[in-house]
Amino acid sequence: MPLPDTMFCAQQIHIPPELPDILKRFTKAAIRTQPADVLQWSAGYFSALSRGDPLPVKDRIEMPMATQKTDTGLTQGLLKVLHKQSLNTAMKHLCEILTSDPEGGPARIPFEIFSYVYCYLSGLDKEIPASDTESYLSSLKDRVLFQYLRAFPVSAPFPWGWLSLRSEDSTCQGN
Numbered sequence: 001m002p003l004p005d006t007m008f009c010a011q012q013i014h015i016p017p018e019l020p021d022i023l024k025r026f027t028k029a030a031i032r033t034q035p036a037d038v039l040q041w042s043a044g045y046f047s048a049l050s051r052g053d054p055l056p057v058k059d060r061i062e063m064p065m066a067t068q069k070t071d072t073g074l075t076q077g078l079l080k081v082l083h084k085q086s087l088n089t090a091m092k093h094l095c096e097i098l099t100s101d102p103e104g105g106p107a108r109i110p111f112e113i114f115s116y117v118y119c120y121l122s123g124l125d126k127e128i129p130a131s132d133t134e135s136y137l138s139s140l141k142d143r144v145l146f147q148y149l150r151a152f153p154v155s156a157p158f159p160w161g162w163l164s165l166r167s168e169d170s171t172c173q174g175n
Helices: 019-033 038-051 076-098 111-124 130-151
Strands: none
Touching (some): 019 038, 076 111
16 A cells, blocks of 8 residues: 655654754764774764763874775774773773673672772873772762662672772772
């Protein structure tokens, strides 16, 4: 059965108010980044946007300067994008590698280990202030404790190895 000829006007179509801004930022990011595979890059862009992760976006457009016979595509802007995403990715991989939880589960590791490695990696990045690292780890510790207390009765023993409440454990030595 053919579709009826329906006329639409602006009053009939609802456009979410945030959509134009999202599309404008996406378009600018695509122009600056110049991805080789636009569809794959777009999927990564919107996936990162929905998770709140750093976006795979170059700070500015780069003109190709390939001097080799085969262009690797590795540019300063691409390296900066990878660097922005690397701390989050590294910590996810760390948890997946060190967890004793079954595969497909939550990938939990002791907070002391997570905190130690996070401090070390964030200390390598001169653009991450030590105060930001401390604030992040403190809020993470509070969230872990809150989730545990919501999930288990007060009388249940707390797995202290998973979360240390001593303030000196959360400080990043050397930062």
